[in-house]
Amino acid sequence: MTWPFENDTGAVIHKIASAKLKYGKLQKRISIFAIALAAMLMSAVLLLISGIAAVNRSGGNSVTGSYHALISGVSQEEFVRLQAEEESVLTGLTVSMGSIKAGNGRLNLSYSNADALTLNGLTVSDGRMPESEHEILVEKDYLDYLELDAGIGDSISIAMPGTQDETVFSICGYLETAASGTGRSLYAGIVSEQYFLARGGWDAFSPSAMVRVNTGTAASKAEIEKLVVEMLDHAGIRKIPSFNEAYINLSKPSLFLIGTAAAGLAVVIVACILVIYCIFYIAIVNSIKEYGQLRTIGMTGRQIKRMVFREGFTLSATAIPIGLAAGTIFSCLLIPQGFRPASLLWVWPMVIVLIYLTVRLSLRKPARLAASVSPIDASRYMGQQSGKKRQARLLEKISPVMLAKKHISTNRKKNVLTVLSLVLTGVLLMGLSSVLSSINARDMSLSGFPRGQFIINISDERLRNDPLEQVQASAPFADSLKNSLRMVSGLEAMAEYHYLPAAFASEAAESEISIVGFNREDMDLIRACRSSQADLEYNALVEQNQLIVGRPDSLERDYGIRAEAGQTLALTIFDGSDSYQRSFTVGAVLDQRKIGGNSDKIDMLMLPVDVMNDLVSCDTMYQLALRVSDDREAQAEAEIDQILKEATGLSVTSLSAAIAQNENFIQGMKLVLTVVVAFIGCFAMMNLVNTILTSVITRRKEFALMRCVGMSQKQLSSMVRCESLMTSGIGLFFSVLIGGGVGAALCSHLKSGLMVYLHYRFPSEIALAYGTLVILSALTVTWAALKHQNKLSLIEQLRV
Numbered sequence: 001m002t003w004p005f006e007n008d009t010g011a012v013i014h015k016i017a018s019a020k021l022k023y024g025k026l027q028k029r030i031s032i033f034a035i036a037l038a039a040m041l042m043s044a045v046l047l048l049i050s051g052i053a054a055v056n057r058s059g060g061n062s063v064t065g066s067y068h069a070l071i072s073g074v075s076q077e078e079f080v081r082l083q084a085e086e087e088s089v090l091t092g093l094t095v096s097m098g099s100i101k102a103g104n105g106r107l108n109l110s111y112s113n114a115d116a117l118t119l120n121g122l123t124v125s126d127g128r129m130p131e132s133e134h135e136i137l138v139e140k141d142y143l144d145y146l147e148l149d150a151g152i153g154d155s156i157s158i159a160m161p162g163t164q165d166e167t168v169f170s171i172c173g174y175l176e177t178a179a180s181g182t183g184r185s186l187y188a189g190i191v192s193e194q195y196f197l198a199r200g201g202w203d204a205f206s207p208s209a210m211v212r213v214n215t216g217t218a219a220s221k222a223e224i225e226k227l228v229v230e231m232l233d234h235a236g237i238r239k240i241p242s243f244n245e246a247y248i249n250l251s252k253p254s255l256f257l258i259g260t261a262a263a264g265l266a267v268v269i270v271a272c273i274l275v276i277y278c279i280f281y282i283a284i285v286n287s288i289k290e291y292g293q294l295r296t297i298g299m300t301g302r303q304i305k306r307m308v309f310r311e312g313f314t315l316s317a318t319a320i321p322i323g324l325a326a327g328t329i330f331s332c333l334l335i336p337q338g339f340r341p342a343s344l345l346w347v348w349p350m351v352i353v354l355i356y357l358t359v360r361l362s363l364r365k366p367a368r369l370a371a372s373v374s375p376i377d378a379s380r381y382m383g384q385q386s387g388k389k390r391q392a393r394l395l396e397k398i399s400p401v402m403l404a405k406k407h408i409s410t411n412r413k414k415n416v417l418t419v420l421s422l423v424l425t426g427v428l429l430m431g432l433s434s435v436l437s438s439i440n441a442r443d444m445s446l447s448g449f450p451r452g453q454f455i456i457n458i459s460d461e462r463l464r465n466d467p468l469e470q471v472q473a474s475a476p477f478a479d480s481l482k483n484s485l486r487m488v489s490g491l492e493a494m495a496e497y498h499y500l501p502a503a504f505a506s507e508a509a510e511s512e513i514s515i516v517g518f519n520r521e522d523m524d525l526i527r528a529c530r531s532s533q534a535d536l537e538y539n540a541l542v543e544q545n546q547l548i549v550g551r552p553d554s555l556e557r558d559y560g561i562r563a564e565a566g567q568t569l570a571l572t573i574f575d576g577s578d579s580y581q582r583s584f585t586v587g588a589v590l591d592q593r594k595i596g597g598n599s600d601k602i603d604m605l606m607l608p609v610d611v612m613n614d615l616v617s618c619d620t621m622y623q624l625a626l627r628v629s630d631d632r633e634a635q636a637e638a639e640i641d642q643i644l645k646e647a648t649g650l651s652v653t654s655l656s657a658a659i660a661q662n663e664n665f666i667q668g669m670k671l672v673l674t675v676v677v678a679f680i681g682c683f684a685m686m687n688l689v690n691t692i693l694t695s696v697i698t699r700r701k702e703f704a705l706m707r708c709v710g711m712s713q714k715q716l717s718s719m720v721r722c723e724s725l726m727t728s729g730i731g732l733f734f735s736v737l738i739g740g741g742v743g744a745a746l747c748s749h750l751k752s753g754l755m756v757y758l759h760y761r762f763p764s765e766i767a768l769a770y771g772t773l774v775i776l777s778a779l780t781v782t783w784a785a786l787k788h789q790n791k792l793s794l795i796e797q798l799r800v
Contacts, residue, residue, distance in 0.1 A: 013303060016294070017310040020287075030689070031279055031312075032319040038272035039323025039355050040330065046347045047331035051338025067092065067119040067210035068248060069228045069241035073460065074209045076202045081235040082209055087227060092116030092210035095196055099657055100159055101637075105145050106660050107138075107158070109189045111196035119210045122188070127152045127173020130192035136169035139177065142187035158189075186660030206460035221248050267428070269358055275421055276362035280312065284366045292375045301371035308367035312359045320355055324348055400715050404722035419731045422688060422774070426735025427742055429770060433763035434743020435750065441666055444757040445658035449625070450601075451495040453633055453655035454640055456485075457623030462649035467510040469501040469618075473576035476649050477621040484643045485624065490632025499622035500612045501574040502605075504559055506581060511574045515547065516603040517612050517620065525601060531591040532565065542608045546587030550602040553592055558604075563589050569605075575616035582615065688731075688774065689781050692724050696785035704794050717786055724778040732771050 067090070074082070083091045092115040100107045112120070114129060130137050136156075143150055150156055150171060157166045175188055196205070213231060218224045225243055232241060284291070291304055299307075332339040408415050449455065458471055485494065498517030503510070518526065520538045526548060527536055540546070549555055549563040556562050561569070567586040572579050584607070595602045612620050628636040637654055644650055696703075703716055740762055747760040 013307045013310055017307050017314060020290075020307075020311065028315065030693075031276070031283075031315045032322070034272075034276050034279055035316050035319035035355065035359065036323035036326065038276065038358060039320050039351055040327040041272070041323075042269070042354055043324050043327030043347055043351045044330050046350065047328060047339070047343060048335060050340065050343040050347065051331060051335040054338040054340050054343075065120050065210070065244055065247055066090075067212050067244055068215075068224055069211055069213075069243050071209045071211070071232070071237065071239050071241050073206045073239060073463075074237065078235065078237050079207070079209055082211065082232075082237065085231050085235055087213045087231045088211050089214050090115045090119055090210075090212045092119045093207055094120075094210065095205045095207045097191060097196070097199070097205070098160070102146060105142070105185045105187065106657055107142055107187050107189050108661075109158075109160075109191060111191050111193060113193070116210060117190075119212060121177075123176045125174045125176040127171070130172050130190060131194070132170075133192060133194040133198055134167070134169050135172040135192050137173045137175045137190040138171060139187045139189070140174045142189070145187070186657075186663060206463075221245070224248055269354065272358050273362050276359060277366065277417075280308075280363055280366045281369070281417060284308065284370045288370075288373055291370045291373055295373070296375040304371045305367040308370055309360070309363055312363045313356075316355060316359050320352060323355075324351060327351075400719035401722050403719045404726060407719075407723055408726055415727055418688060418727055419734070422728070422731030423734045423738065426731065426770070427739040430735060430739025430763065430767065431742040431746050433766040434740070434747055434760065435758075437761045437763040437766065438747050438758045439666055440757075440759070441659045441662040442655075443759055444662045444666070445655055447757050448658060449655045451625035452493065452627035454626040454628070454637070455623055455653045456626070456640070456644070456650055457497075457653075459649055459651040467501065467574075468499065468514060468622075469511055469574035469576055469579075471649065472501070472618045472620060472622075474649075475619050476647065477619060477624065481643070481647055481650075482624070485626060485640070488626065488628060488639050488643075489635045490629035491626060491636070492629060493627040495625040495627075496621055497623045497625070498609050498612055498620040500607060500616065500620050503572040503574070504570075506570070506572060508572050508579070513605065514603070514622070515571075515605045515607045515612075516550070516601070517609040518548075518601065518606050519609055522601055526588070526590065526606075529590040529594040529602065530588050532588070536588055538608060541587050542610045544587070545582075545584055545611060547584045548587055548606040549589045549604070550595075550606050551592055551604040552589050554604045565589055573615055576618045685774070685777055688728065688778060692778060692781045693785055696720060696782065696789065700789055700792070703789065707794055713790070717782075720782050720786060721779060724782045725775065728774050728778045732774055736767055736771075 071082075079091070079093060082088060085091075092113060094110055094112045094116045097109040097111060100109065112122075117123070117129075124137065125140075127137070136158075138156075143156070148156060152171050152173060155168050155170050157168050160167050169191075175190060177188060199205075211228065211231070213224070213227050215224055215227070218227050225248075228241055228243070232239070294304060294307075295301075328344065458468070458476060462471055462476075482494075485491075499514040500517065501511030501513075502515050503512045505512075523536065523538050529550075530536065541548075547569070552563045563586055565586055565588055568583050569586060570581060570583050573582050590602065609620075626636070626640070633656065637656065640652055644652055706716060707713070743763070744760050747758050751758040751760075
């Protein structure tokens, strides 16, 4: 503000600031790049959040899916009633038709309607949905993997699962998934409804329905789940839905998620402030004499502050549009289906305000420094920090290394800022890289295969048509089948899982729950999960017909029973077509928080296998887990598939198939983290380059004096390289040290929550690549700056 009695010097300040920027082209370019990068990061983050929200609203989220609930085993009549519900916005139908293995690749075949593709985030990139019986929609990447020169309209032959008979399909279009274009081994194919019906349709398979409801009146996760349950009740569907909690949390974010997003944006803003502050601080320190000269001719401290801010805002006016355009293009390329031009109306103004505040905060202290320097102090300023008087030391041998140490120690603040910026970005880099390197598809899949690479169980199709007790009465796991499986190549162990069908209602016509059996070998796990220190002995549990409540929360939520040790539970036990009442005493109640990755052996109700065998006459086996040697896994898989061709009502799930599926998920996650890591690395590299360049260019006179007193060009180059390497080395050391600890803590926190499969691995490859890049950049920039300086003679350098 200019008072009426003051002269308006705004035009003069503007001219001086413009002239200074015109002269300092290096600082101008680096500052514009830093501010543009900050604007790009902020706009990209906000547009990506807006894009994810838009995708969740319209469907197409390929990471979590865009459905609220999944209902397995629906009948045709139930699906028709579900489609007719007013609250259902989209109703998808998907049916797994099996998996085909070709080499190391695998093709998952399914039938899905158009709504199911939308709810799963899948699109038809070219062509159309399959209509006739022998048409197929397949990923282009799968054809490339098989090295097939086939296009839309051409025919391909596929060995169908179960029969392995060759079936010829005509390609009607290309399916695009989130993993398209990445190296992987799992691919997807969609067959037509006509083919699904020709293979037995609703009677032979167990379809699943996905629904997305109208959440206009629902404001929380609990209300959405209540809305789904009420809609299913109205449609006459009594099956328990599986809620897509990830999608629900994104569509109706909690305060925690909003706070996490805000914290992430705050980290970006702090990093931007630090880097921009470092750039302007170094520029002002190197221009102290110029500011002193301006003070000598009459410029006040307040006017110098205005000039510094004018420089920053002039650079911002150039950089912000560049950053906004780059961030918009980046977010559009990353989530094209979520980009909405209307979002720019609030994202761009918000980013402009944030960048203005960021630049102003970044310039505040450098501007105060420039304004506080008196003309006398400025004339005496030699580019070194004043400090406490040092004690005299013994003479040291003059060498490039000693001179480099001397310069670093006398310019501590400038170098500390560079190191601090390098450490901050390095810590973020190492933290995210630790998560990136700790995610492994095999570890992620092993949680579902704790006792072997193959799980053979009663198929969903069989259980859809008949209750468990009737299936068990037919003895699907015959002795001949188990004997054949014992001959599988490389077999090391075969574990049995027993389920006893039961119900709480005394007059129940069929089972509603399954009691999981446990053996003597499982007692150590059960004791580790118990909620009290009561003694548990297998023989005592068998003799007293005691059961164990493994998941008390589920029992209370679903059946309103609060379990306590010593309590009596009356159950209806099913033995084939017969049923009878039996009372059991609760021997122990387990603590669900201690189960961890042992969910395959811990269920709501558990009973010793010996008690099961005494209660019923039929075979209670539900599934088999086979462990084979790793080198025989592929051969064993082929043999198991051949054996199960003769066994009706059984299906196999393999570890290799789960790994291939998880690899697709990890590919998308790694892509996002890699982009974030690359952006973070840009800040550190930019600040490092700025420090080295300004350090060399502003010390031309000093270097020329050193040459005049006898220092060779080789020694001078060695000194400058040592300074660069020391600064970079200190930053890298603390980046790896602190970043490794932050990464380990982050992985430990995630492992205790949802990502139980995480096993911390130090990101040595990324740390080595980052360190190599920093060192090479420091050496390259030093070489280029010195080469540019050497074009001037010593006399010209002394005149600078």
